[in-house]
Amino acid sequence: MFSLRFSMILMILLIIPLFLRISFGNFYEPYPAILLPSGAGKVPVQKDNFTVKYLELYSQDKNGNWIKLNTHDLLYPIPVQYQSTIISNGFGLEKKANLGNRRIERILMKMRIIKNRDPSQRHISKANDWLIGQLNILGLKEPVIKIVQKEDLISTASGKIINDNTVYEKIICLNKTE
Amino acid sequence: MKRLFALIKQSNHVIWGRIATSSFVNVKSLSMFRVMMGLFLLIAYVPSFSWIADVPNTFFNPPTLSFANLFDQFPSKLFFVVLDNIILISLICITLGIRAKVFSIIYVISCLIGLSFQYSFGKIDHSIMQYAMIGCMAFSGWGIHLAILPDKKVSIVSTARSLSLLSLLLCFAMFSAGFEKALYWLNFDLTLNGFLMWSHYTYFNDGRQFLLAPYVKFIPPLILKIIDISAVIFELSPFIFLLISRKSWRMWLCIACSFHLANTFLLNIPFVINSIVYLSFVNYNWLYNKTKNFIKHPYSRPTIIASIIAITLWRIVIAHNSYSKHITIAPTFLIQLDIYIGILIWTIALFILGKDLLTKDHPADKILYTDATIQEKVNISAN
Numbered sequence: 001m002f003s004l005r006f007s008m009i010l011m012i013l014l015i016i017p018l019f020l021r022i023s024f025g026n027f028y029e030p031y032p033a034i035l036l037p038s039g040a041g042k043v044p045v046q047k048d049n050f051t052v053k054y055l056e057l058y059s060q061d062k063n064g065n066w067i068k069l070n071t072h073d074l075l076y077p078i079p080v081q082y083q084s085t086i087i088s089n090g091f092g093l094e095k096k097a098n099l100g101n102r103r104i105e106r107i108l109m110k111m112r113i114i115k116n117r118d119p120s121q122r123h124i125s126k127a128n129d130w131l132i133g134q135l136n137i138l139g140l141k142e143p144v145i146k147i148v149q150k151e152d153l154i155s156t157a158s159g160k161i162i163n164d165n166t167v168y169e170k171i172i173c174l175n176k177t178e
Numbered sequence: 179m180k181r182l183f184a185l186i187k188q189s190n191h192v193i194w195g196r197i198a199t200s201s202f203v204n205v206k207s208l209s210m211f212r213v214m215m216g217l218f219l220l221i222a223y224v225p226s227f228s229w230i231a232d233v234p235n236t237f238f239n240p241p242t243l244s245f246a247n248l249f250d251q252f253p254s255k256l257f258f259v260v261l262d263n264i265i266l267i268s269l270i271c272i273t274l275g276i277r278a279k280v281f282s283i284i285y286v287i288s289c290l291i292g293l294s295f296q297y298s299f300g301k302i303d304h305s306i307m308q309y310a311m312i313g314c315m316a317f318s319g320w321g322i323h324l325a326i327l328p329d330k331k332v333s334i335v336s337t338a339r340s341l342s343l344l345s346l347l348l349c350f351a352m353f354s355a356g357f358e359k360a361l362y363w364l365n366f367d368l369t370l371n372g373f374l375m376w377s378h379y380t381y382f383n384d385g386r387q388f389l390l391a392p393y394v395k396f397i398p399p400l401i402l403k404i405i406d407i408s409a410v411i412f413e414l415s416p417f418i419f420l421l422i423s424r425k426s427w428r429m430w431l432c433i434a435c436s437f438h439l440a441n442t443f444l445l446n447i448p449f450v451i452n453s454i455v456y457l458s459f460v461n462y463n464w465l466y467n468k469t470k471n472f473i474k475h476p477y478s479r480p481t482i483i484a485s486i487i488a489i490t491l492w493r494i495v496i497a498h499n500s501y502s503k504h505i506t507i508a509p510t511f512l513i514q515l516d517i518y519i520g521i522l523i524w525t526i527a528l529f530i531l532g533k534d535l536l537t538k539d540h541p542a543d544k545i546l547y548t549d550a551t552i553q554e555k556v557n558i559s560a561n
């Protein structure tokens with residue numbers, strides 16, 4: 001059917017991506033690769049409550065009140081599964097965090113596989129214009145977005161929120177350019 | 179050392195022989211599957227990437243080890259429009275059997291390029307198996323029958339190799355999902371649970387709160403632990419089922435459909451696209467014969483061609499006018515619709531696979547499945 005050589009090469013091609021994902025995390029998962037999501041985390045069972053973290057977006061109406069945004073509507077046409085990573089990266093409007101703390105990062109930077117992806121002024125301006133346009137479609141004219149990370153304490157029995165906590169807030173002014 | 183090497187080589191032959199026996203499906207059935215899969219994808223799931231050119235380049239954050247990482251920003255609109263048209267034309271050609279082998283390869287490469295950019299928002303979706311399936315099937319001879327421009331005939335070994343490789347890739351994909359789970363979930367600690375983690379995430383972060391999802395919190399700890407262990411066993415076991423026999427492999431495929439159906443009810447995660455991978459191992463000879471008879475009817479060909487043209491025009495209109503164009507029937511934000519369609523599709527898949535499991539193999543096909551016959555071809559091929 002297949003030669004031993006083919007079998008060995010196939011195994012290597014299959015195992016390397018899995019090894020990279022397990023050893024170095026999802027950031028280094030190659031694409032394409034024959035991999036399915038693992039999701040091997042765990043949570044406590046039968047605790048009275050548990051915590052959930054999530055991101056919310058707000059903008060201001062003409063009176064200065066913060067209005068909660070529907071992230072799907074704001075980030076149309078981007079599918080919903082990619083939106084949380086875009087928001088947690090601050091829409092890519094700021095310089096990326098310093099890489100090179102890990103050996104794998106230093107090796108990949110030397111090989112120029114990891115690149116400097118700090119946004120240029122032109123790209124920042126276009127992104128600002130795009131986000132302002134999206135806010136206008138939602139009926140909001142103020143060029144500002146607030147990203148809020150929240151942590152809710154939820155009752156296991158009733159599913160109701162016992163306590164909600166704001167972990168951090170970040171306000172992005174869209175008409176400011178550095 | 180020589181004896182060890184000979185033993186390893188012999189083991190390699192035996193293992194592939196057993197995989198081939200378990201996974202083999204004849205080319206007529208594969209041709210019928212090609213048509214059904216093509217119609218399903220045309221109606222429900224044509225990948226489309228031109229929307230990517232409309233979003234800001236500050237969102238560009240490609241996977242480190244991917245084709246998209248060669249670029250500094252998203253390509254132009256023209257690039258994606260051309261890519262979308264190549265994908266649509268390829269899928270039509272696959273469905274109609276116009277040089278299906280070549281267009282299968284073109285379709286897979288085009289989709290992987292487009293997806294490389296789609297995953298440049300910072301998250302990789304794991305829909306690779308459908309493309310692995312189409313890539314393997316390109317060499318199986320699935321373009322020989324029910325085709326307007328048929329491919330050249332292929333040997334039985336080529337068909338067996340394609341299906342063997344696909345089944346092994348599916349086993350490895352499942353292994354990749356189950357391996358890390360096995361490291362953390364296989365224990366007797368009832369105070370922590372992995373399935374519950376998935377439930378919390380999908381329920382509260384994704385808003386998947388339908389059907390049985392609200393009742394997961396009432397499941398006792400022992401049952402939750404059994405679910406954890408069952409999931410790990412399911413994901414690590416397909417290779418064993420594949421080696422045992424044809425019946426056991428199809429039994430595992432039925433278990434897989436049941437697994438996805440249970441996930442749809444409890445976690446509201448349908449993951450429907452994997453259904454076409456499982457259904458590729460079904461014997462569709464009964465449907466092939468009926469289709470052949472239908473094609474002989476004078477009105478059948480104009481009907482088929484008109485249907486394909488209508489679907490194509492519909493796809494072109496959608497591509498220019500709507501959001502989430504690659505999933506028309508179930509846009510990702512319409513979670514409820516996605517779930518109900520998932521239940522329908524997994525139920526149908528389970529029915530088809532169950533029927534195939536209980537159906538006796540045709541005597542002519544049975545000859546092809548035996549180790550002796552395929553092994554003979556293997557020996558000829560190896561020499």
